[in-house]
Amino acid sequence: MNSAALSYVTIPREPALLGRPGIELLRSLSRVALQDAIARVGAPAFEISSTPLGAPEAPVGWHVSKTHTEGFAAAAISRAPIGIDAECIHRPRLRAAKECASREELALLGAANDANASTVVLLWTGKEAVLKKLGLGLTGISRCRLVASSGAGQLLFDFDGTRHEVVSQRIGEYWLSSCSLEDVLPIRVKLEESPA
Numbered sequence: 001m002n003s004a005a006l007s008y009v010t011i012p013r014e015p016a017l018l019g020r021p022g023i024e025l026l027r028s029l030s031r032v033a034l035q036d037a038i039a040r041v042g043a044p045a046f047e048i049s050s051t052p053l054g055a056p057e058a059p060v061g062w063h064v065s066k067t068h069t070e071g072f073a074a075a076a077i078s079r080a081p082i083g084i085d086a087e088c089i090h091r092p093r094l095r096a097a098k099e100c101a102s103r104e105e106l107a108l109l110g111a112a113n114d115a116n117a118s119t120v121v122l123l124w125t126g127k128e129a130v131l132k133k134l135g136l137g138l139t140g141i142s143r144c145r146l147v148a149s150s151g152a153g154q155l156l157f158d159f160d161g162t163r164h165e166v167v168s169q170r171i172g173e174y175w176l177s178s179c180s181l182e183d184v185l186p187i188r189v190k191l192e193e194s195p196a
């Protein structure tokens, strides 16, 4: 039995699923992904609660992280602290991500100042994965800096003098980044077909 699991769900990115109803659907799908991940590590079933900063809380001895963005929802559970983040490379909030990307960081990713959207989103999801592992939100983003990249989706970040490894994988038009001490392979959850 693994001590960490990461599950994800994809759905069509339809205009009808934008806005509040879409967010609620994606939240529920991230819970579906979490149930799948929980089953795969053999953890006991539990109701998720949140810290005052919004970080999801699991029973003692377990850590969880969730992410959802248009068309994609994922969740991970691990014995060690874990943070995951996913974004579409055609992300509407690309401007904010670009503002957080320094010239040095883009150079480490082999990109110039006018880096393409995919590179900027890769960097952003890596930072968010670190910040989620630490239980912080975006407030910590300026203290999180890319310091090395293997070029194969393995990123190394510095946060206040401590190093954090992130593994990023491209899944269709999404980057999914995870920050954990464990190797976690994302597994797709197949949703049951709705009855006709």
Ligand SMILES: CC(C)(COP(=O)(O)OP(=O)(O)OC[C@H]1O[C@@H](n2cnc3c(N)ncnc32)[C@H](O)[C@@H]1OP(=O)(O)O)[C@@H](O)C(=O)NCCC(=O)NCCS
Pocket (backbone or CB within 6 Å): 027, 030, 053, 054, 055, 056, 065, 066, 067, 068, 069, 084, 085, 086, 128, 131, 132, 133, 134, 135, 136, 137, 138, 139
């Ligand atoms: C955590 C945060 C980085 C998530 O960013 P995002 O890309 O918009 O959203 P994602 O779908 O990837 O992640 C959402 C999940 O992150 C988790 N999360 C929220 N705050 C978290 C924190 N402090 N630490 C770890 N995980 C957190 C929750 O599980 C949340 O799922 P839920 O909305 O179903 O409860 C961001 O929401 C944030 O910084 N929140 C803190 C509060 C804050 O700064 N608010 C200002 C925004 S106006």
